[in-house]
Amino acid sequence: MTSPLLKKILLPLIVVVVLGGFGWVVTQQGPMAATRITVATVTNQAISASVFGIGTVEARYNYRIGPTAAGRVQQVLVDVGDSVQAGQTLAIMDAVDLDSRIQAAGLAAERATASIASANAQTKEANARFTLAQHEAQRQQTLAAKSLISQSSSDARQQDLAVTQAAVEASHAAAAVAKKEQQRLQAEQQALRQQQANLTLTAPVAGMITTRDAEPGTTLVAGQAVLTLADPHSYWVKARIDQSLALGLQAGQTASITLRSAPQQALPGKLVRIEPLSDSVTEERLVGIAFTPVPTALSSGELAEVTLQTGQKDSALVIPNAAIQQQTGQSGVWKLNPDNSLQFTPVQTGIHSLDGQIEILSGLQADDTIVVYTSSALSADSKIKVVEKL
Numbered sequence: 001m002t003s004p005l006l007k008k009i010l011l012p013l014i015v016v017v018v019l020g021g022f023g024w025v026v027t028q029q030g031p032m033a034a035t036r037i038t039v040a041t042v043t044n045q046a047i048s049a050s051v052f053g054i055g056t057v058e059a060r061y062n063y064r065i066g067p068t069a070a071g072r073v074q075q076v077l078v079d080v081g082d083s084v085q086a087g088q089t090l091a092i093m094d095a096v097d098l099d100s101r102i103q104a105a106g107l108a109a110e111r112a113t114a115s116i117a118s119a120n121a122q123t124k125e126a127n128a129r130f131t132l133a134q135h136e137a138q139r140q141q142t143l144a145a146k147s148l149i150s151q152s153s154s155d156a157r158q159q160d161l162a163v164t165q166a167a168v169e170a171s172h173a174a175a176a177v178a179k180k181e182q183q184r185l186q187a188e189q190q191a192l193r194q195q196q197a198n199l200t201l202t203a204p205v206a207g208m209i210t211t212r213d214a215e216p217g218t219t220l221v222a223g224q225a226v227l228t229l230a231d232p233h234s235y236w237v238k239a240r241i242d243q244s245l246a247l248g249l250q251a252g253q254t255a256s257i258t259l260r261s262a263p264q265q266a267l268p269g270k271l272v273r274i275e276p277l278s279d280s281v282t283e284e285r286l287v288g289i290a291f292t293p294v295p296t297a298l299s300s301g302e303l304a305e306v307t308l309q310t311g312q313k314d315s316a317l318v319i320p321n322a323a324i325q326q327q328t329g330q331s332g333v334w335k336l337n338p339d340n341s342l343q344f345t346p347v348q349t350g351i352h353s354l355d356g357q358i359e360i361l362s363g364l365q366a367d368d369t370i371v372v373y374t375s376s377a378l379s380a381d382s383k384i385k386v387v388e389k390l
Contacts, residue, residue, distance in 0.1 A: 033383075034383040034384055034385040035374055035375055035376050035378060035382050035383065035384050035385070036374070036375040036384075036385050036386075036387045036390060037334075037336075037371045037372075037373065037374045037375070037378070037384050037385070037386055037387070038371070038372045038373045038374075038386070038387060038388070038389060038390060039336055039369050039370060039371055039372060039386055040319060040320055040323065040369070040370055040372045041367055041368070041369055041370075042317055042318070042319055042360065042364045042365065042366055042367060042368040042369075042370060043317070043318055043319075043366065044315055044316070044317055044318070044366045045315070045316070045318050046312070046313065046314045046315065046316070047312070047313055047316050047318050047351060047353050047357055047359055048309065048311070048312045048353055049248060049309070049310045049311035049312065049351030049352060049353060050307050050308060050309055050310060050352075050353060050354045051241050051242070051245040051246070051248075051249070051307070051308050051310055051352075051354075052241075052305070052306070052307050052308075052354055053239040053240050053241040053242075053284075053287070053305075053306050053308070054239060054240060054303065054304070054305055054306070055237045055238045055239025055240060055287075055289070055303075055304055055306060056237065056238055056301055056302065056303055056304065057235060057236075057237055057259070057298055057299065057300055057301065057302045057303075057304055058235070058236065058237075058238050058300055058301070059207075059210070059230035059231055059232070059234050059235055059236075059300060060231070060234035060235070060236050060288070060290075061205075061230070061231040061234040062210070062228055062229070062230050062231075063203075063204055063205065063207070063228065063229040063230075063231075064225035064227075064228050065090060065091070065201050065203070065204075065225060065226055065227045065228070065229060066201070066213075066214075066220060066222075066223060066224050066225040066226050066227075067093050067198060067199070067201070067220055067222060067223075067224070067226070068195065068198045068222055068223070069195055069198070069222050070219070070220065070221050070222055071093040071094055071096065071199070071219070071220060072093065072094040072096065072217065072218065072219045072220070073091060073092075073093060073094070073214050073215065073216050073217060073218045073219075073220065073226060074091075074092045074093055074094040074216060075091060075092040075216055076090070076091045076212065076214070076215065076216060076226060076227070077089060077090055077091060077092075078090050078091075078209050078212075078227065079209065079212060080209050080210065080211060080212050081208065081209065082208070082209045083206075083207070083208050084203045084206065084207060084208070084209065084229065085203065085206050086203055086204065086205050086206045087202050087203060088202060088203045089200055089201070089202055090201045090202060090203055090209075090226070090227055090229075091201040091226045091227060092199060092200055092201070093198075093199040093200075093201070093220075094199075095196065095199055098192060098195060098196050098199070099196075101192055102189060102192045102193060102196065105185055105188045105189040105192055106189055108185045109182055109185035109186050109189060112178055112179075112181045112182035112185055113182055115174075115178035115181070115182075116175060116178040116179055116182060118178075119171060119174040119175035119177075119178050120175055122171040122174065122175075123168065123171035123172055123175055125171075126164065126167040126168040126170070126171045127168055129164045129167065130161070130164040130165055130167070130168050132164075133157070133160045133161040133163075133164040133165075134161055134164075136157050136160070136161075137154075137157040137158050137160065137161040139157075140153060140154040140156075140157040140158075141154050141157070141158070201226060201227070203229055204229070205229070205231055206231075207229045207230050207231045207232055208229070208230050208232050209227055209228070209229060209230075210228045210229070210230045210300060211225075211227065211228040212226075212227055213225045213226055213227065213228065214226045214227075230300065232294070232298070233294055234294075235291060235294050235298045235300070236269075236272065236288050236289055236290045236291065237257055237269065237288070237289045237291075237304045237306055238286065238287075238288055239286075239287050239288075239289060239304070239306045240279065240282065240284040240285070240286060240287075241284060241285045241286075241287055241308070242283070242284060242285075243278055243283045243284060243285055244283075245352065246274075246278075246285040246287075248310035248311055248351070249271065249274050249285070249287065249308065249310060250271070250274075250310075251271055251272060251273065251274060252270060252271065252272075253270070253271045253308050253309055253310060254268070254269070254270060254271075254308075254309050255268070255269035255270060255271055255289045255306050255307065255308045255309070256268065256269065256306065256307045256309075257269045257289060257291065257304050257305070257306050258304065258305045258306075258307075259302055259303075259304050260302060260303045260304065260305075261299070261302060267291060267295060268291070268292050269289045269290060269291055269292055269306065270289065270290050270292050271287060271288075271289055271308055272288050272289065272290045273287060273288035274287050275287065275288075287308075289306050289308070307354065310351070311351045313350075313351065313359065316350065316351075316359045316360075317359065317360040317361075317364060317365075317366060318357045318358065318359060318360070319333065319357070319358060319360055319364070319370055320356055320357060320358070320372050321352060321356045321357060321358040322356065322372050322373060323370050323371060323372045324347070324349065324358065325344070327344050330346045331346065331347060331349065332344050332345050332346040332347050332363065333345055333347055333363075333364070333370045333371065334370065334371035334374075334378050335364070335368060335369070335370055335371075336369040336370065336371060336384075336386075340384070341380070342371070342378060342379075342380050342382060342384065343380065344380065345363050345364065346363055347360050347361075347362065347363030347364055348360070348361040348362040348363060349361065373389075373390050374390075375390055
């Protein structure tokens with residue numbers, strides 16, 4: 001084949017192929033290509049509303065056991081993981097000078113008792129002198145009225161009566177002060193004895209030791225823990241639920257709990273607490289799910305997945321949740337009309353299911369066809385092509 005003939009036949013053929021390829025790219029892959037969509041049919045079926053969350057296994061009731069006054073740890077009798085009974089001795093604090101202080105308070109109380117006895121004796125003496133002065137003053141007053149003695153002599157006896165009356169009142173006051181001091185010292189002694197009793201740290205309930213926070217010889221302040229005791233019957237899952245899904249949560253709803261250590265086994269549970277405060281950073285609601293019943297050999301701090309049943313309907317219009325779009329502030333779906341045109345239809349939604357379904361309360365009818373996934377954003381004028389999947 002000669003060169004001129006080659007140019008005459010092949011060059012037009014190459015141009016046609018290139019233009020054809022360019023046209024295919026523009027119409028199938030470029031801006032003029034149809035938007036590929038997948039569609040679904042609105043169906044009437046049962047739907048179960050559930051929410052999912054992740055949390056950790058914790059003991060609902062933890063007891064931090066420590067001294068009520070500052071002191072030094074003398075003995076710790078249990079270790080982490082030990083099971084203990086209610087009332088069992090767990091640790092002992094060093095008494096230091098507590099015995100001496102109790103003895104000193106007792107001696108002071110005895111001295112106050114002696115002071116009370118002395119004041120009572122003084123009161124008796126003052127009463128006797130007052131009675132005698134009272135008789136003498138009365139007798140002198142009678143004699144003075146008959147002018148048998150001078151008035152000044154009668155006045156002197158009246159003064160003696162007033163002095164003895166003051167002595168009686170003073171002795172009563174001294175006895176009252178001594179009694180108050182006795183009561184104060186007895187109360188102080190009782191408080192020291194109670195403090196002495198608190199040196200022995202006991203288990204308030206039966207449970208398991210989860211932390212050992214101090215060793216013998218450690219000096220602690222009041223309220224600082226030596227041990228932490230967990231009630232194994234109170235284990236639950238503290239979980240976090242997305243705030244957008246937390247509206248239907250109610251105490252008592254059933255739950256399914258899956259531990260990370262046993263992913264094949266779903267444990268029954270129940271929602272028992274909805275925290276009034278949410279995490280504003282993660283936008284999650286905190287809830288507590290109790291095991292029903294509590295399984296044995298739980299590990300505190302273990303991760304767990306929880307699924308809460310928040311509602312169920314036997315018959316409802318249901319579509320895939322992925323079909324919900326936002327247009328000009330409205331929630332809706334792209335409805336595919338019989339003439340293959342698109343129409344954005346606002347809808348009102350109900351409950352969600354964990355398998356990606358959502359209830360439609362209004363806006364659609366059964367057997368309507370809607371767009372689920374698209375290869376690009378849609379508009380009412382979009383050129384579309386329905387495909388099986390994207």
